[in-house]
Amino acid sequence: MLSNYLKTSLRNLRRNKTYATINILGLALGMACGLLIFMLVKYHLSFDDFHADSDRIYRIVTEQHRDVISYTPGVPSPLGKAFRADYDFAEKVARIASEEDMTITVKDGDKIELFKEEGGVAIVESEYFDIFNFPLVLGNMKTALVEPNTAIITERLAKKYFGDQNPINKTFQFGDKIDAKITGILKDFPKNTDQKTEIFVSYPTLKQYNEWLAGDDAWGGITSGMRCYVRLRPQVAVAQVEKVFPAYVTKYRPTSTNVHHYKLQPLDDVHFNADYGGPMSKRNLWVLSFIGIFLIVTACVNFINLATAQALNRAKEVGMRKVLGSLRGQLFWQFIAQTAVITILALLLAVVLTVVVLPYVNIWFSSEVSFNILNDWQLLLFIPALVLLVTFLAGSYPGLILAGFQPVVALKGKLSQQHIGGFNTRRALIVTQFALSQALVIGMIVIAKQMSFSVNSDLGFDKDAVVTVPIAADYQKGKTMQGELEQLAGVESVTMCFATPASNNSNWNTTPYYDNDPKEQEFRVSVKAADANYLETFGLELVAGRNVFPSDSAREMIVNEAFARKLNLKAPEELLGKTLVVSNGDNKGLIVGVVKDFHDLSFHEEINPIAIFTNPGLYNTYAIKLNAADLTTTMAAIEKAWKESHPGQLYSYEFLDDDIASFYETEALMLKLIQTFSALALFIGCLGLYGLVSFMAAQKTKEIGIRKVLGSSIAQILWIFGKEFGRLILIAFVIAAPLAWWLMRNWLADFEFQAKFGAGVFIWALLGTFFVAFATVSYQAVRAALMNPVTSLRSE
Known part of the structure; x- marks a missing residue:
């Protein structure tokens, strides 16, 4: 019986080549999209699910309640130590301080090599590797990160830095020339983890890197790179832990208007929660899943439309089969068999399309999805399920229509559109199909x-033809380099600054003190430490007052119109001559100017109050305004001048408009x-x-x-x-x-x-x-x- 169904199906397909081609191509496209989206969604849902007891692993995060609520994955650096000492809710507690985009220096005799690591360096407590399943292949985890200036790196980096040499006891430098000796090698991380840092330095080293962050009294500020993870004991409830967190705010931040609310974020939420920097929201996965289902259904609608339209051509065949004794069920399964043949052929084409397109999908999504059906049991189940779904979704209705023909009417050729569901059925299917297409x-x-x-x-500032390069020297050498850059042909202006007006990489927000009021304001201000060239370089427009005078310290301040609005002032001029203090009193000056509002973040966010002031200790970037007439020559000259001034250091640059584009x-x-x-x-x-x-x-x-x-x-x-x-x-x-x-x-x-x-x-x-x-x-x-x-x- 099955053999007969297959023979009949193949015969009909050969007889109706156009019909078969259209159906196979349509189903193949829908199924290829379904396969790609299934693998992509499965890949993201699998992030960090390989850790033991992952349901008990949490990250402590912070809600900052000022005039608005903001979210950060960071916590004050002493919180983890205090929580470990005060309570026994957790089996393990680990703090990790990380910084991305760091230059690593590796010396081998007289040979010096520089490497730019996007994942940067993490200074970490050894308990981190008790919480997370990142095993060592060389070394002893109990001792590898005990002493200061010790480090463990992944196999990939060991190969990259030292080739085939034994990496144990080799050294490298990071940060401000801090040495670290390698005491262990980690197994390379799986693809489905949000842990991108591959260099881990012992936590006692933090005092050399950032003495303030390493202190037990650093409750006054938060950096997103300072994070804390816990693995709770069995039976400990999240609400039970979060109930004790307000005590830390009361004890260590009693007068601050920036009220912290510490929360436990489950590990399986880290990858998806955009509030705390999750790279893929679940909403986007739902959208992708819906689109995949829609495309498969669209292909099936095509099949149903064409199959019912073709039904009249098969009327006499069906009538003859019924006269010769075929039952309605046999005719139905014959059509289902034909649909299955088309679906399987479509699947083969879909697999080819998937393999061809997958590399581009990985580039788009910055993912590492692979098509390996033999080693992926979920994919192995999904593919036959997809074939069965498409076969019955596409084939059932036409099969029922064909099997329901009256033999006498069919043989006389008296069948009409009404006998095959009528035009109204196909009209409804076409309308549904194009309605969803038009919505897309x-x-x-x-x-x-x-x-x-x-x-x-x-955006309120000039972002075109502005390039940023790092300041890799102290202020005096940096000032000399600034003068050299200003002399280059094609360079219009150069400013030394902490961050550009809008940056996706460097955002520093702090609570200000205004007009000698001992009480801090309820809103936060975005810090843009910069020299006197900042306004000219970015074309910022003054609406009141003047620019700051050149200075080696914070003596004068410039704010924006949003700052005046937060204080409910009627005119920007009311700010002039008032005292402004930011960064816990480290920077203080008189407000001498007010600039027109500019977008300091993406269009997702409202414009923040801004404070611009001189402070050479905070400058880390040259922002260079270029003449767009000959960018290639000018960029080559900038690179040459920078390398001559900073021999043995790694040169990098970024155009401001590219940085802004990364917001979106x-x-x-x-x-x-x-x-x-x-x-x-x-x-x-x-x-x-x-x-x-x-x-x-x-x-x-x-x-x-x-x-x-x-x-x-x-x-x-x-x-x-x-x-x-x-x-x-x-x-x-x-x-x-x-x-x-x-x-x-x-x-x-x-x-x-x-x-x-x-x-x-x-x-x-x-x-x-x-x-x-x-x-x-x-x-x-x-x-x-x-x-x-x-x-x-x-x-x-």
Whole structure:
């Protein structure tokens, strides 16, 4: 019986090659997207799930309650030590202080090599490796991180730094020339972990690197790089632990208006919680999953449409089989077998497409997903489940239609559209298909407009042709280097600063004291320590007062209009001459100027109060305004001058507009995905349209011939096809528009500053869909309209 089903199925596919090709291609595209999205979602859901007792591992995080609530994964550095000493809720407690993008110096005799490590260096308590499953392949974890200036690194870095030599007892330098001796080698980390640092230095070394951070009284500030992890004892509840945290705020920060709320964040939330820097929100995974399901359903809708349309051509076959004794169930399973053959062929093509496209998906998502069906039991189960789902989803309805034909009616050729579900069924399927496609297209247009608005709007400062390079010397040498850079052809201005006006890398917020008030303000201020060239380099506009005078200390301050608004002042001039203190009293000066507001963060955030002041001890970056006429020559000159001034150090640079663009990496990724999936959805839908128009043209051959004999023009013949599908696309748009509007309003709610959207967004989406649909149906429609009416009338 099964052999007969397969033979019949293959025979029908060979007889209807166009039908088979369209179905196989449509299903293959939908299934390939389903496979890719399944692997991507599974990859992200697996992050850090390989640690023992992962359900009891938590990170202590901080909610900072000022005038607004902000979130940071960091905690005051003494918190972990105090918690360990005061309570026995946790089996293990570990603090880790990390800094990214550090230069590592490796010496081998007279040979010196420099390496830029994006993951940077982590100064860590050894209990960290009791909590997390990152095993050593060389060394003893009990002793490896006990002594100061000892370190463990991964196998990958050991190979990178020392080749085939034994890395144990080798040394390297980091930070301000701090030496570290390698006492252990870690097994390379798995792909699915958020632990990106591969260099771990013993915690006693922190005192050399940052004496303040290493102190037991450093409760006054938080850096996001200072984190604390705990593994709770069995039966200890999260609420029980969080209940004791307010005592630390009362004891160590009793007068601060920046009220800390310490929370326990589960390990399985770290990868997904954007508030604390999670790289992939679960909302995005839900969106991806929905799109994958939608594309598979779209391909199945195509199949159903084409299969029911083709059913009339198989009427006599079905009638003959019923006369010869075939049962309804046998006919149904015969069609399911044919669908299974098409689905399996589509799966083979989908696998090929998946393998080809996967490297590009990994680049887009910065992921390391691999297609290895033999070693992935979840994928091994998903693929046959997908085949079964598609087979029955696509094949059941057409199979029931075919099996339900009355043999006498079928053999007499009296079957009509009503016998195969009628046009209304296929109309409903086409409307559903194009409604979802148009919703994607509208979403794509909205995201693209918001991205363009975010990147190209006036940010309140000049971001074009500004490059940043590191200051790698003390202030006096750095000042000399600044003078050399200013003399280069193509350089318009140079400022030494802590951070550019808007930066995705260096953001320092602190609570200010204003006008000699002993009580700190309830809002935070963003610190932009910089020399007197800062305003000129970035084109910042003064609305009151003057620029700061050149100085080697913080004597004068410049603030922005947002600072005045936070104080409820009527005019910026009211700030002039007032005293401002930031950074726990380390920086104090008179406010001498107020600049026009500029965006210091992404368009997701409101504009923060800003404090600009001179303090050479905080400068770490040269910001260089270039003449855009000859950037290549100027950049080469900057690199040459920097290397001559800093021999033996690693040169790096970044353009400010690239740094600002990194604010919107997630949105840029979503735009690429929506563009891709919108194109795929429309393409799959158009495959179905093409097949239906082909069938419609064949069914209306005699009608078209009669109409032409009676004088109908080609345009009138084309209208027969156009009005049917045009009406359906218009109905689909009426459904898609409010759905897309609701979804996009929710998406835009994450932006404080939004682009303006009018009816044009929806009109362009509708016109675009009409154009694609017209291009799809026009070939077959024109071909039918141009057919010789004599030939048309003889065809039946």
